[in-house]
Amino acid sequence: MSNADLLEEWGAHLARNRRRSPHTVRAYVACAARLLDNLPESDWGAVARLDAQALRRQLAARRMEGIGNASAARELSALKGFLAFAREKAGMAEAEPVRLRGPRLKKGLPRPITPDDAINLADVVAEFAEEPWIGARDRAVLLLLYGAGLRIAEALSLTGKDIPLGETLAVTGKGGKQRIVPILPIVREAVAAYAAQCPWPAQADLPLFRGAKGGPLSQGMVQKAVARARLVLGLPATATPHALRHSFATHLLGAGADLRSLQELLGHASLDSTQIYTKVDAARMLETYRSAHPRERD
Incomplete structure (x- = not known):
């Protein structure tokens, strides 16, 4: 061989x-x-x-x-x-597995952005796009990340059969695991606006989100659009498309969502992956405390 x-x-x-x-x-x-x-x-x-x-x-x-x-x-x-x-x-499946420990990784906390910044980011991306339909496309993708908590790969995997969006959407995530996520009106409207402007009619077996030449939209193009808008808004480098998913989770938790529900919405296989957002929310509360408490300002 x-x-x-x-x-x-x-x-x-x-x-x-x-x-x-x-x-x-x-x-x-x-x-x-x-x-x-x-x-x-x-x-x-x-x-x-x-x-x-x-x-x-x-x-x-x-x-x-x-x-x-x-x-x-x-x-x-x-x-x-x-x-x-x-x-x-090779027929050696019973052999002793290789035991080699990898480097210890410091697990950093996700860096969410504010709700206003999330919406502004989507709007500015649309405003600075080369063509109106491209702006509508990028805005729809970003609102799926922030409004529904999708991974960028999940948003880009949608096909023509997924529209028009209803109140919920079946999403296939990592490991082929399927989950149902609610779709807010602002997200439905953004996706519908893009579909109406896209030069290529939606087809059930083809990607919903298209590149400028009609092929599948790549993650890199969305990331570049966000990087440009980030500079306009003065947002940090951590304000990436994936940060919108982090923001979705953090804001829901701050509004009282329980961890199990959040785990289902995010499509996490383990609750351990979801629990990191409790630390994010605690960090945000501590930052608010430090900026507001009289003793901290002395």
Whole structure:
């Protein structure tokens, strides 16, 4: 077998059996490709026989290239998965798993923006777009992130069959897990306005959000539009499209939403992922206290 054959099988396994996103599949296949480049043989047995020392050497080489802790942790996770898959293919699934601890990561808190800033960001993105329909498109995408808590990949995965939006929307998130999210009138109106202006009629089997030439809209184009609007509004670099989802969660929690409901709305597999927003809200309360308390102002 060639390296290309191994990588094709690995990528297909990730997409079909593990239901990883296209972005994750590309990243994990790239990690496996770097590992295979250093092997003298191209077969599952050669990969299956690798041990912790081999993975440690691979990570050390990547460190020399300048990757940080987060990237190293992701690379190790990808390599462990690749090695486990290789052992299954080589009939060595019962072998002792590789035990190699990744770098310790400091988990930072999400940085939400205010409700006014979230709406202003969507409006300014629309105002500065090259064409009115593109402005309507970007505004609709951003309101789906802030108004419904969608991930940007989830918003861009909507197709023509999803419109017109109703009061709720079935969203397929990470791991193929489906959830139902409520859709506010402002979000429904924004999506309808975009659909009415889009030069390409909506089709059930094609992406709802189109690029300037009619192809699927990329995340990068939305991120660039937000970066431009962020400068106009004087917002920090943390005001990204994903920050709108964080803001959705933080503002709901601050308004009294319970963690279990929030977990369902966000599509988190574990409540641990949702609990981080309790720290965000506490941090916001402390900041308010420090700016308002007479003793803190002395």
